[in-house]
Amino acid sequence: MAIERTLSILKPDALEKGAIGKIISRFEHAGLIPIAVRLQHLSTKEAEGFYAVHKDRPFFKDLVSFMTSGPVVLMCLEGENAVAKNRELMGATDPKKAAPGTIRADFAKSIDANTVHGSDSLENAKVEVSYFFRTTELFSYSHKK
Ligand code: IDP
Ligand code: MG
Numbered sequence: 001m002a003i004e005r006t007l008s009i010l011k012p013d014a015l016e017k018g019a020i021g022k023i024i025s026r027f028e029h030a031g032l033i034p035i036a037v038r039l040q041h042l043s044t045k046e047a048e049g050f051y052a053v054h055k056d057r058p059f060f061k062d063l064v065s066f067m068t069s070g071p072v073v074l075m076c077l078e079g080e081n082a083v084a085k086n087r088e089l090m091g092a093t094d095p096k097k098a099a100p101g102t103i104r105a106d107f108a109k110s111i112d113a114n115t116v117h118g119s120d121s122l123e124n125a126k127v128e129v130s131y132f133f134r135t136t137e138l139f140s141y142s143h144k145k
Helices: 012-016 020-029 044-050 060-067 082-090 103-107 122-132
Strands: 003-010 033-040 072-080 116-118
Touching: 003 020, 003 082, 003 122, 012 020, 012 072, 020 033, 020 072, 020 082, 020 103, 033 122, 044 060, 044 122, 072 082, 082 103, 082 116, 082 122
Parallel strands: none
Antiparallel strands: 003 072, 003 116, 033 072
């Protein structure tokens, strides 16, 4: 398996629940290392641009409105198989369908407010990480045993 980088976003509901630390702790325990972390309140333009692939979906407006309703935590996670591992920890998009023990099963209350975003492929991860971070803002390091 290769070392990959993926984009993680803790959505506004994660911050409102006071769950930043708990969620990041799950990533760290799984060997997904935050190599860039930033709190940001997305503008409508930024959220629309980020979710441009969904622009024709019926939920697009609600998604943008939710993602701009409060600050988010933007993170680049690095580790073995990071893209798939992050998706596994997140659980299914609809928290009602998310496997027990996943972040969405434990924290999310609806498909709109589903607590976390994670890139869905290595290709998209590269695009999404560079949407929010310059390469000079990524600081690689390892966990020592
Ligand atoms: P993902 O976040 O699990 O990758 P996507 O299909 O990429 O799911 O959708 C992006 C986001 O759009 C979801 O996280 C969710 O917040 C929202 N979304 C997706 N499908 C629906 C829906 O059917 N109704 C309302 N919101 C949705
Ligand atoms: Mg997605």
